[in-house]
Amino acid sequence: MKRVFSGIQPTGDLHIGNYLGAMVNYVALGNQLGREAIYCIVDYHAPTNPAAYDKQLLAQRTLEAALVNMAAGLDPDKVILFAQSHVPEHTELAWIFTTQTPYGDLTRMTQFKDKASKLESVPAGLLMYPVLMAADILIYKADTVPVGDDQTQHLEIAREIARRWNLEYGETFPEPQTYLNQDAPRVPGVDGKAKMSKSVGNTIGLLEDEASIWAKIRTMPDDPARIRLSDPGDPGRSVVFKFLSYFAAPELVAVLRQEYARRGVGTLVVKELLMQEMMKKLRPIRQRADALRANPERVLDALEDGARRARAIAKATMEEVREKFGLLPRHTKSKA
Numbered sequence: 001m002k003r004v005f006s007g008i009q010p011t012g013d014l015h016i017g018n019y020l021g022a023m024v025n026y027v028a029l030g031n032q033l034g035r036e037a038i039y040c041i042v043d044y045h046a047p048t049n050p051a052a053y054d055k056q057l058l059a060q061r062t063l064e065a066a067l068v069n070m071a072a073g074l075d076p077d078k079v080i081l082f083a084q085s086h087v088p089e090h091t092e093l094a095w096i097f098t099t100q101t102p103y104g105d106l107t108r109m110t111q112f113k114d115k116a117s118k119l120e121s122v123p124a125g126l127l128m129y130p131v132l133m134a135a136d137i138l139i140y141k142a143d144t145v146p147v148g149d150d151q152t153q154h155l156e157i158a159r160e161i162a163r164r165w166n167l168e169y170g171e172t173f174p175e176p177q178t179y180l181n182q183d184a185p186r187v188p189g190v191d192g193k194a195k196m197s198k199s200v201g202n203t204i205g206l207l208e209d210e211a212s213i214w215a216k217i218r219t220m221p222d223d224p225a226r227i228r229l230s231d232p233g234d235p236g237r238s239v240v241f242k243f244l245s246y247f248a249a250p251e252l253v254a255v256l257r258q259e260y261a262r263r264g265v266g267t268l269v270v271k272e273l274l275m276q277e278m279m280k281k282l283r284p285i286r287q288r289a290d291a292l293r294a295n296p297e298r299v300l301d302a303l304e305d306g307a308r309r310a311r312a313i314a315k316a317t318m319e320e321v322r323e324k325f326g327l328l329p330r331h332t333k334s335k336a
């Protein structure tokens with residue numbers, strides 16, 4: 001059986017780029033038969049970035065990340081959803097991998113170099129980040145990892161860690177493959193720039209209020225060559241159409257493209273339709289989020305149940321790993 005695993009950063013501050021690019025994937029893979037899907041809020045990874053970590057907010061953000069993902073369609077009855085720190089076997093395996101991973105492999109990682117260059121004091125945890133990530137995946141013997149292409153190098157090192165282990169200690173782990181959904185769009189920013197990203201400030205929040213979303217859509221750049229309604233527009237050059245294609249039915253998009261190209265419809269009308277179609281998708285997510293926020297125990301219960309199920313798998317792997325690694329078995333006689 002195939003097993004899907006992915007890690008989710010502990011932030012509830014998700015935008016529609018995250019949603020269309022990753023979460024839709026999580027939900028779809030989670031629903032596919034025969035694939036056990038495990039999704040983990042990676043709260044132990046968060047403090048490796050001292051600029052973003054805040055002890056007052058970590059718990060809240062972990063809960064919020066679970067809540068938003070559940071609101072967006074991750075159903076904890078169909079997938080295992082839990083917080084990384086609730087399954088301590090992740091860090092236990094990460095330590096064993098740390099002893100087996102060449103330092104040079106880690107200092108070469110581009111994300112490490114980028115992030116470290118911006119810090120005055122670099123936590124050793126930032127260097128070990130990919131090792132913990134490998135442990136996250138391998139402890140479940142997961143073979144399919146849906147992530148963005150910015151994680152490619154991290155997945156390579158996870159495969160290397162698995163390969164090295166299998167050679168030295170016997171076949172234990174599958175080599176996990178990146179699952180890049182071909183249909184997952186590279187969502188541009190509302191400014192028409194290449195990628196929607198929080199650091200650029202060109203996002204539409206998944207739970208952003210409607211007035212604020214409309215203000216962003218209203219000022220979205222259109223085909224730059226179209227100045228008056230009497231000019232023909234090229235939908236291929238318009239970001240508005242790009243967004244429309246994510247949210248509206250293909251038939252509606254096709255009609256509007258035609259009209260737009262033959263000057264039959266103005267940009268504002270297309271934008272109003274985009275707003276309408278986008279809200280059809282986002283409103284139910286907001287409603288579910290509000291309902292969960294009124295009932296946070298439902299999220300906490302889901303995480304508790306998820307951790308219990310995850311731990312059963314993680315424990316079995318750790319037992320195998322401890323033995324293969326040559327550790328003294330725990331003395332169990334007194335328990336019998």
Ligand code: TRP
Nearest residue numbers: 005006007008042133136137147
């Ligand atoms: N590094 C991933 C990111 O920044 C998060 C992550 C942590 C992860 N552990 C993982 C992703 C294991 C996939 C599998 O998005």
